[in-house]
Amino acid sequence: MMRACKNYLTFLWRCTRIAFVGDWRYYAWLGLLSLFCLVGLNAYAKQIVHGLVVTGMSDQVSWGVYIANFTFLVGVAAAAVMLVIPVYIYGNEELHDLVIFGELLAVAAIIMCLAFVMVDLGRPDRFWHLIPGIGQFNFPGSMLSWDVIVLNGYLLMNVHICGYLLYCRYDGRRPAKWFYIPFVFLAIVWAVSIHTVTAFLYVGLGGRPFWNSAIVGPRFLASAFTAGPALIILAMQVVRWITADSPGGGVAPPPSGTPAPEAGARRPATLEDLELLASHLPQFASVPAEIRQSILMDAVVLDVAPGDALLRQGEAGNEVFFVLEGRVVVKREEKGRFRITRSVGPGEQFGETSALTKTPRAATAIAEEPACLLRLPADSLSKLMQIPQMNKIITWRMTERLMITDRALMILRSIVQVSMLINVFLLVNEIFKEFYSPTAHVASSQYLYFGLHGYHALVPWIWVAIAFNLVAMFLLVLPLSRSLKYLNVACVLAIVGIWIEKGMGLVVPGFIPTPLGEIVEYSPSLNETLVCLGIWAFGILCYTVLLRMAIPILQGTLSKATEGHGDFYHRSTETPTLGIPDVKTAHSR
């Protein structure tokens, strides 16, 4: 128990520490975000002193850009589920590698949501009145109290799932299914609920016909499942870009395609070598003696020096390697840039994918320190895989990698595509209902789309949003967006379009005209805008730091096995995975 605690605290400490380590680009990025945070904090301090009068809000339009951002971000948080469903319900492998990134994005988005609600309060000092038990919690009457529960619940759930999976990866053990799978499924239902409840905040108001419409909930979900995965598509490409080219101990893989020279000393394997493997890989103990004997026939033990390449991306090869001593780093080349996909230590294997599927090597493996390896041919691996325990551990370790493939992005593309079509379809429904039978309730829509009695502050915005959404929709439907360049354009247009449509285009017109027919327009004040920028910067800062911790863990470079290693490890693991490092070092050797 004590040891487990100590181990967990070490994990937290190392994660915290790595968040403050990076190259100058990383520091500059953190500095820039912190600057925006401080400017936002300054604006908020002014709001605390003078009250919400420093915003553009009034009794007539009593919610503005704070609540608009809140609404948009709840959608982003809910969209993490669009990664979880394909992975856990349909067993999609490509997206499996991205699930953690999606959930961390949800965590950052919820933090921003809570901040936006907080700054919207007139009396933040009375926040405790909202806490069930000590305050007065109007549950289940008020939809806002539902929102408090679902948002905080969603935050805790995602923190638990990500934290647990990352800790297991750090610790090098298999996550216990019962400890997180129930939460994964709960989170799927919950994600839908956070956005539905947020829609109900508006839908439940009978006195506001613009919101009091059953289609708002479905529209919220459709737009969230468009904007959220679109944001993940963009974020993943940024992660892919900045994690590439890392120097990884100063060893640059040679150009792929050329066969690996026979590196290091080699000798036939003995039973002692298999015993050594079993000491690192307890599952190996279940391998019966006759199989051990039979695999020994073709087994080779290699002793390699740091920097030796064991296999190369692109070449054919059907051997699997087990590490007996030392560490090996696996790097993948994409468009001339290199990224560590995993770091393998004693008892772990690499090269198994090619051995099992007879495909060319997907990455290059290089010894990071003097290492001793056991090499087995493919049919020996197949023999081992017939033993259930070995099968389980090898298959599980195959998924332990940092991979962001184009195919994963294309799956997200099809999600964005379908959601966007549904989103636009629902919009058409709403427009038809409002304008074909223009009851007195059409006033808000009239104001939003065409202006009312000479007031038309929102008209240009909403048409820009509609244009963006339509262009994005056409791009997504056309095969053109199978190229990342056009897909990115479509994603940016969709995100901006939905931000306008769902934020300002939903919150503000609900108040115009007032229930007594008065028209008072709204536009955010400078102070209000600065507070918003501050919160966005804070959210991005949170996401950056979370990624900074998660990426080396997923790569295997930050793990229990690397604990207490000397400078060498500090360099190779805690150098900038975020921030593009010294290209010179990477290529000069």
Add this chain to the structure above:
Amino acid sequence: MSDIHKPCACSPDKGVSRRSFLRTSTVLASGVAALAASLAPLRELTDYTSIEQFMQKYYKEMTPQEMEKVLERITREVEQHYKIRPHVKDYKPMDGVEFVYCLNLTRCIGCRKCVHACVAENNQSQNPEIQYIRVLKLPHGSLDMEKGDHNYAPSSVPEKGFFYMPVQCQQCKNPPCVKVCPVKATWQESDGITVVDYDWCIGCRYCEAACPYFARRFNFTKPSIPKERLNPNMSYLGNRPRKQGVMEKCHFCIQRTRAGKYPACLEVCPTGARKFGNILDPESEVSYILRTKRVFIQLKEELGTSPRFFYYFDV
């Protein structure tokens, strides 16, 4: 490798080097300085929340002794701020009373005397201006509020071809504002008045969004009332001065009506268009009106809010 890649100050195997210590402390110090600078506007904060205020219990959970203390605190604060000693009381609803308001649209001439009497009685902020009553000028023959003029300012009223409709809190039997409040800071009392506990409201403004009658007002900044215009006869749930960041609304002049007086807006009305009383008393004026008059309007009846505010005509 750039030197950032050298082991950091907290590296376990290297001691803390002088250089990295200096660098870390410089970064820390400038971070703290920047944080302090960004929080500088807080120095202008004058109205601190005292511990006593912060810890104050929910209205419905306070014992009479605790309420006594709170009233003392409010008295002290008002005296400090306005140099006038107020009489602050927590007026309770009377048994067997349910208040109802009737307003005769035939008689209202749109003079807005009610608006100003209300401001004076209920210590509403005059800068920025907060008013509970909104009078709409409507063209004859229509109740379409979108055609209403909120800012009419002719030299004399009434104007030909128009009628006037004052709107204030309708004291709904089924109030949407109460339903949505996340902290139960607003509720309906047994005499039908919907009140706000200004010391409990968190200022989320959800009730303001929910109200179909534009009856609620928010203190976007610190309210200001000229000393000489302060009404010293105050009630906890009624007209005591409010703070920045909380909601307020018409409460049928709780400090008057629960003491057997008419609301200020009724008393000042020059045409007798406003009628107020206890609907549970069959002899009351409002009971008589609801029995004998033929046409009533409950604003936005279709929303199911069931207002206790009736508009009627002399026909």
